[in-house]
Amino acid sequence: MNSILPNPNGIRRIGVLTSGGDAPGMNAAVRAVARTCEKNNIECIGIYRGYSGLIRSDVVPLKARTVNNMTSKGGTMLYTARCAAFKTEEGLRQGVDACKYLGIGGLITIGGDGTFRGAEKLANAGINTVAIPATIDNDIGCSHYSIGFDTAANTAIEVIDKLSDTMQSHERASVVEVMGHGAGHLAVYVGISVGATAIVLPEGGFDFERDILERIREGKFNGKHHFIIIVSEGVTDTMALAERIQRETGVETRTTILGHIQRGGSPSARDRVMASRMGHFAVEALLKGETNQVVCYRDSRLLLTPINEALQMKKPLDEYMRRVSYELPI
Ligand code: ATP
Secondary structure (H helix, E strand, O other): OOOOOOOOOOOOEEEEEEOOOOOOOHHHHHHHHHHHHHHOOOEEEEEOOHHHHHHOOOEEEOOHHHHOOHHHOOOOOOOOOOOHHHHOHHHHHHHHHHHHHHOOOEEEEEEOHHHHHHHHHHHHOOOOEEEEEEOOOOOOOOOOOOEOHHHHHHHHHHHHHHHHHHHHHHOOEEEEEEOOOOOOHHHHHHHHHHOOOEEEOOOOOOOHHHHHHHHHHHHHHOOOOOEEEEEEOOOOOHHHHHHHHHHHHOOOEEEEEOHHHHHOOOOOHHHHHHHHHHHHHHHHHHHOOOOOEEEEEEOOEEEEEEHHHHHHOOOOOOHHHHHHHHHOOO
């Protein structure tokens, strides 16, 4: 199968950038963009350091061979940055000028909500843009999945499994802080996977006595010797929480803050496949004449959502997942 799309807008060159926090799988998405361009006889250029590189026209040609082996590489070969200057009128004007100067007929921006806002402004200024959701927090409202989540969850699980081995030997409790950026999707997913006794989430608040102490006491009564408590970053002081658990239960408690380790590593199969599909889909969308859109994964398929609608969509925590996380660790 070797179909070349009609390309009614006569796009000759597509730019791609990664922006905001990095996420495993961004490279696979860049590779998919570069190769889908090549397949359609279009040039592809990579833009370094997100919008910061765009306003400086800091670019690299991306050929099929430039992106060799990129599915397995963590991080982003294009680097990423947060560029405050791009939020100003002057910054936007520079971005638009750079797109024209570079001959960019379509721009693919890979990142989170902030990255979408930048893409929306460019689209409103006449630059064709399509955005791809990539953030380990999986908190993008319009898409059930964002690139990086699965790898981050697996990294957290691997570390917690190791911690569990040693903590179990000493009959200790482990308090582990995971990332989340104000959303509990990663914490619940990881919590279910490791059988956490309690999960402290940003959604709905938590009651120390009911949600942690009682559950540890009940676990002890049921013969448990080791307890994992997952804390979503930013909800509470994780160190202080651990000290309080030790004080009030008498169980020796240790804290681990996973931090940026969750952003690194070779992408999981799910992230490689999702990123490949989304990158391919984004190029095809531009070639079909789409602009100002986000590539979304909903109900097991990819579709486009206008950026302004996408930015208004919320993603509440999955209540069934939350119930499972609560009811199984007894
Ligand atoms: P993450 O979820 O990892 O934080 P993100 O894409 O939301 O990713 P931000 O730092 O919010 O990360 O945004 C990335 C970049 O997008 C910003 O540094 C800025 O260059 C651009 N950007 C964000 N908001 C806007 C805006 N309102 N107007 C123009 N550009 C924006």
